[in-house]
Amino acid sequence: MTGFKLISNRILVFLIAFLFVGNLQAQTEPFRIIGYMPSWKDISTFNKTFDFSKVTHINYAFQNPDASGNLVSSNAGLTDLVQKAHANNVKVLVSIGGGSAANGVVKENFQNLISTSEKRANFIHKIVVYLNNYKLDGLDVDIEGPAINADYGAFIAQLADSLKPKGLLLTAAVGWGADKIQNETLPLFDYITLMAYDYTGNWDLTRPGQHSPFWYAQKMINDWIARGVKKENLCLGLPFYGYGFYKSAGSYGYGKILSLYPDAGSKDQVGDTIYYNGNATIREKTKLAMANASGVMIWELSQDAPGNNSLLKVINQTVDSLLVVSPVLVANQEFGLFPNPAKNYLIIADLVSEHPAKVEIFNLDGRVVKSQDVKLEDRKSRIRIASLSSGKYICRITTPKGVYSKKFVKE
Known part of the structure; x- marks a missing residue:
């Protein structure tokens, strides 16, 4: 019964993607709901409690290299995660990079490993071995900020040459420092997720305010389309967290915010003062993504609230509410x-x-x-x-x- 429900949901999501894109033959993927799951969280509990039918992709984040290119971060719970996801027709990618890899030793490792064609080939070989060992569906490149250098484009090109013939996905998360990515590199990705958050944060208490406003999401979509990325290859990032300023300085997962302020779901700001995206904003951003992109991306799944307070539930309900359900869809008939x-x-x-x-x-x-x-x-x-x-x-x-x-x- 679960498998039938999942297939039905995927078909419905595919239909709405077609209707918003306007051309079924050009639409090769359903509306994507991509969730990051950090490797340092309790993956075992996540595997037991998460409803995998609510997403289409999971990014296991992050797996970063040592100086020799070996991916040495924790793999706790990854095998079980992949099995549970695949049983629900959900794809799992591993993410490399992340904000913390933009400086220090990890940044130095990345930049050295991609500095020559030979080094890139050796590093990519180790990535492919890792993907095969864990039966993963692809690689998500989340190299940010100062870690993006002149060798980034060549690295992506060699990755595409290696991964795509094997049927593996190659995706990117872009935000901080993405202006350094050359436009000719962008078509090499199967899709790109936009980190439309962290416009401000608790690292700069002189700039209190909403870190992921609606206008910022609109701007990022428009900016990347202007750079030549097709909307079918764009996914809008949604935050399941917020930042506090003044007396509430810090970072807060959405579930934590609700535990402190039970009525927070109907707002985008609580206390003194925590800014985040509540139900209405997540709903409107999902609509924005359905009209102008091809999916949403979430950072990150473990920060969600449980049960009826879940933001992931809001996303799924929004997608379902916009579906135009048809028993038979004929794509080739022109009128x-x-x-x-x-x-x-x-x-x-x-x-x-x-x-x-x-x-x-x-x-x-x-x-x-x-x-x-x-x-x-x-x-x-x-x-x-x-x-x-x-x-x-x-x-x-x-x-x-x-x-x-x-x-x-x-x-």
Whole structure:
């Protein structure tokens, strides 16, 4: 029963990804829900209690090299994590880097290991051995800040040459220092996750405020699309933590915040003063990602609150609420929808059905704003849309042979 539910959820997520992208043939992945799980947390308890059906990918973070390129960080619970994830059709990647690797010995190790083609090849070989030993699905590169140098692009290129023929994923988390990553490197990643948080924090108590505001998420998506990354390859980072200033200085997981302030879920700021993302902001950011990216990324899963207070539950409910469920989706049938943009009428062309078809128009919140039955006998049908507000919509047509969808703009 669990397997059937999981498959159903994946199919539904795939459908909404198609509808927002507008082209099923270009959509090769479902809407991604990616969660980081730190290796230094209690992985054993996590494996026993976590609902793996709520995510599509888990990044095991972090596994960093010694001076010889051996990945020597803790692997506690990793084998069981991979088994549980794979049983639920969830992919597991290992992440290298992290903020703490941007300086000191780990940074020096990275930069030395990728400094020449031969050294890169030796390091990548050890990465591949590690991935194979733990049956992992790929590598997440989270090299940040000063650790990104002129050899980064060559390292990624050699990684792609090695991992992709083996069917392994290559992804990146970007934020601090990402301006040093050359644009020609970006297409080598299967997808990129945007660390749209830590705009400020408890390291600078002179700048109190929201560390992950909504405008910052919008800006990061727009900036990376401007750099040439397709929205199908972007995932928006969401924080399951906050920062305190003044009397509450420090870092707080979301679960901890709720334990201190039971009504924190309905807010983004509590106490004196802790800033974080509550339910409403997480919900709106998920909608933003569904419309303008291809997934969300979470730092990090163990910081969530349990049960009905879970932010991960909010993400899943938001995705589910925006789903347009169709029993059969026909991708290869082309039909015309014009004019587009449209003002008063939409004309459906080149779609023929012997039986009446149901036409539904959805807004980008997933709500039906118009529904009517039409005959598609003469290859053209007209739908009045004058009463709709200006904006983007999805026209879905259901016939006995399948379901067809296209996006349009109402002027």
